[in-house]
Amino acid sequence: MTDLQKRLMEDQLNTELFQELVHQGVAYLREARQRHVYPTAEALEQLSVFDEPLPVHAAAAKTILHQLHQVGAPATVTSAGGRYFGFVTGGALPAGIGAKLLGTFWDQGTAMQVMSPIAAKLEGVVEKWLKQIFGLPDSTVAGFVTGSSAANLCGLAAGRFRLYQNLGWEVARKGLVNAPSLKIVTGREAHSTLLKAISLLGFGVDSITYVDTDDQGRLRPELLPEPDDRTVLILQAGNVNSGSFDDFRAIAARAEKAGAWVHIDGAFGLWAAAAQKLSYLTDGIGFAHSWAVDGHKTLNTPYDCGIVLCRDPEALRGALHMQGGYLVTGAQRDGMFFTPDMSRRARILELWAVMKYLGQAGIDELVTTLHERACQFARGLAEVPGISILNDVVFNQVVVAADSDEMTERLLQRVQEQRVCWVGGSSWRGRRVIRISVCSWATTEEDVAVSVKSFEKVMRTLQTAQGG
Ligand SMILES: *Cc1c(COP(=O)(O)O)cnc(C)c1O
Numbered sequence: 001m002t003d004l005q006k007r008l009m010e011d012q013l014n015t016e017l018f019q020e021l022v023h024q025g026v027a028y029l030r031e032a033r034q035r036h037v038y039p040t041a042e043a044l045e046q047l048s049v050f051d052e053p054l055p056v057h058a059a060a061a062k063t064i065l066h067q068l069h070q071v072g073a074p075a076t077v078t079s080a081g082g083r084y085f086g087f088v089t090g091g092a093l094p095a096g097i098g099a100k101l102l103g104t105f106w107d108q109g110t111a112m113q114v115m116s117p118i119a120a121k122l123e124g125v126v127e128k129w130l131k132q133i134f135g136l137p138d139s140t141v142a143g144f145v146t147g148s149s150a151a152n153l154c155g156l157a158a159g160r161f162r163l164y165q166n167l168g169w170e171v172a173r174k175g176l177v178n179a180p181s182l183k184i185v186t187g188r189e190a191h192s193t194l195l196k197a198i199s200l201l202g203f204g205v206d207s208i209t210y211v212d213t214d215d216q217g218r219l220r221p222e223l224l225p226e227p228d229d230r231t232v233l234i235l236q237a238g239n240v241n242s243g244s245f246d247d248f249r250a251i252a253a254r255a256e257k258a259g260a261w262v263h264i265d266g267a268f269g270l271w272a273a274a275a276q277k278l279s280y281l282t283d284g285i286g287f288a289h290s291w292a293v294d295g296h297k298t299l300n301t302p303y304d305c306g307i308v309l310c311r312d313p314e315a316l317r318g319a320l321h322m323q324g325g326y327l328v329t330g331a332q333r334d335g336m337f338f339t340p341d342m343s344r345r346a347r348i349l350e351l352w353a354v355m356k357y358l359g360q361a362g363i364d365e366l367v368t369t370l371h372e373r374a375c376q377f378a379r380g381l382a383e384v385p386g387i388s389i390l391n392d393v394v395f396n397q398v399v400v401a402a403d404s405d406e407m408t409e410r411l412l413q414r415v416q417e418q419r420v421c422w423v424g425g426s427s428w429r430g431r432r433v434i435r436i437s438v439c440s441w442a443t444t445e446e447d448v449a450v451s452v453k454s455f456e457k458v459m460r461t462l463q464t465a466q467g468g
Contacts, residue, residue, distance in 0.1 A: 004058075011061045022101075024069050032081035033442075036419040043074035082440060082447035083421040085377075088240065088268045088397075090294075091440030092302040099353035100302050108346040110144075111336040119346040120333045126352050130309065133360065134273045134293075136286055141313045143320070143338030144348050147306035148267035148292040149193040150340060154308040155290030156197050157319035159232045159261030162289070162312055166229060166259065172318065176202045185209045185227070186234035187219030187246065191265055194234055203232075215429070216244035216392055221251050229259030237282055237291075238269020241428045241435055242390075243374075243397030245269060248284030255287075262288040267306075268297040268439065272395060274360070275367040281394060290316070298367060298396070300441050301350045308338070366441055370396040373448050374438040380452035384459050387411075390433060398436040405432040407462065414458040421451035 001009075011017065049071055079089045106118075113120035127142040145151050160182065164171040169179050184203050186194065188210045195205050211219045217239035227233055233255055235246040248264075255262055264270070264285055270293040273282040285291065289312055295305030310316040317337045336342050358366060371393075378393045381400055386407070391399040400423075402408040412425045412434050426435040438448075 007058070014061075017062055017065070021065060021069075024073075025097075028073055029080055032078045035078055035081065037078050037081060037083050037422040038416065038419050039075045039077065040419075046071050047075050077422065079440070080442065082442040082444055083451055084440065085436045085438060085451070086422045086424040088297050088437045088439050090268075090297040090300045091442045092296075093300045093354050093357060093441060095357035096301045096350040096354040099349040103346050103349040106346070109343045110346050110348070111342045111344065112334045113332045116346060119348055120335065122348045122352040123335055124333050126348060126355065129355055130293075130307065133363065134270060134282075134285070134291070134309070136291070136309060137311045139313060140309050140311045141316060141338060143308040143310075143316065144335065144344070144351070145306045145308055145339050145341075146304040146347075147296065148191075148265065148294045149196065149306070151267075151292030151294075151306045151308035152191075152194050152263070152265055153197040153200060154316065154320065154338075154340065155263040155292055155310060156194075156201055156232060156234070158290050158308075158310050158312060158315040159263055160201055160203075161319040162315035163230060163232065163261055165315070165318070172321065180230065181207070183207070183209060183225075183228075183231045184234070185211060185225060185231055187211050187217070187236060188213045189217040189239055189241070190234060190236065191240050191267070194265060216394075217242045217428075218244050219246045219251070221247055221254065224251065224254055227255045227258040227260035231255075231258065231260035233260050233262045235262065235264045235288065236269070237264050237266035237272065237285060238395060239397070240267075241397065241399055241426055241433070243269065243393070243395035244391070245272070245281040245394070248282070248287065252284050252287040261290075263290045264288045264292070266291055266293045268294060268437075269395060271298040271363070271367050274363045275371070276364055277368055278371060278395065295347075295351045295354070297439055298370065299351075299354060299363070300366065300439075301347075301354045305347050305351055307351075369441075370438050370443075373443050373445070374398050374436070376445060376448045377436055377438060377452065380448065381455055384452070384456050386459055386463060387455065390428065390431070396438045398438075399426075399428055400434040400436060401431055402459075402462075408432045408434060410462055411455070411458055414462065415455055418454045418458065420454035421447075 108116035108119050110116045110119040123144055130142055131140050143154055163182055167180055184198055184207055199205050211223050214220055237245050272278040291309040293307050295301035296303045374393050374396045378389045378398045381387050382389050386402055388401055390401055402411050409432055423434050423436050426433050
């Protein structure tokens, strides 16, 4: 045994070391409720201790992890507390954190069933649960990917495969040079990750036909160009600013028989389907061919957890196929046929644990509560003089603006400086806006009330400054 191995073996079975980390982790979560949402300037300055050359000699695991905790934790963004409303950032349910922790010790690669029977098993189980909860067709299969960026890529790759197959062009072999061209159609407010997928897939973003959207960011069905068997139509369940949903029923009526491929980006919004009060928003999604959805946003699994769902298994597998003499494909599920990766960590453990922990009723309650907190936020802010709410709060997103872009920017900056809550900026329908996303199970009524107060306070000082 080498010296290094001796050290590693000692560390590996050092219960104390790992237990201390768990204690620190739980203490972090406890403090997350109270602490500043955004790191202080001092905490950020401290990060310079990491600027060092690659050490020549080994250090003790305890020392390294201690440094990471001491310097690293204060420089985190406290999205684990209840007052982080930036981007669309979900919290993490305890059962998910636990499953991830256990899975960390197991360190499973999940390319093939033979590499991790437990992961393959749970992927199959969760695939059925997802189909049920979203009300998707029986033939639907799921790929467990890093996030909706990857899920959008996979869904569109499946569409590319299928449409070309229908046209007698084997795109995996022949590529795109000389291929018949396809039409990419989407609303003006498609998420940027779709544009990335479109460019990665070789369509080129210039080939997109944009359809105008209404005042909530929904694609206007009456403006949709007549879809045909060369059309990839991309719809949205959850606009990244307003949270609005495209009118799937109206669009289905026009696209269904044309032989087009329909993909729905439902990164955070698809979960509306799981809440009785909100499922009207996703009414009609079942006519699509592929869907992208995240676990790590609305469902509050830990990062990274995304899912591509596809009702045409042959198209998804065809698009993501790989071969090699050493590959052992089983009679059961081999995860790599449903994802771009070969090696992947077993992120299914967290998704399974969270869904089982919440159950159908719990998921409904989680999603409904996010919506209610968003409505509370909007009601509270609407009463602050000088602040208006620009969107219909149908889901978890609130779009906020002051009277001018300049004032909105100032409001945003000052609210961020208060560190009571963290909200992000965006541009929407020609205006600078503040975007609030209520996406964590941890957000309470009190959190929202305190955050609204922070807006109020800032607004008062800004108006006083302006008046005087
Ligand atoms: C977040 C988001 C994505 C990208 O998902 P990731 O999980 O960050 O890769 C795509 N579409 C929409 C609407 C989103 O909100």
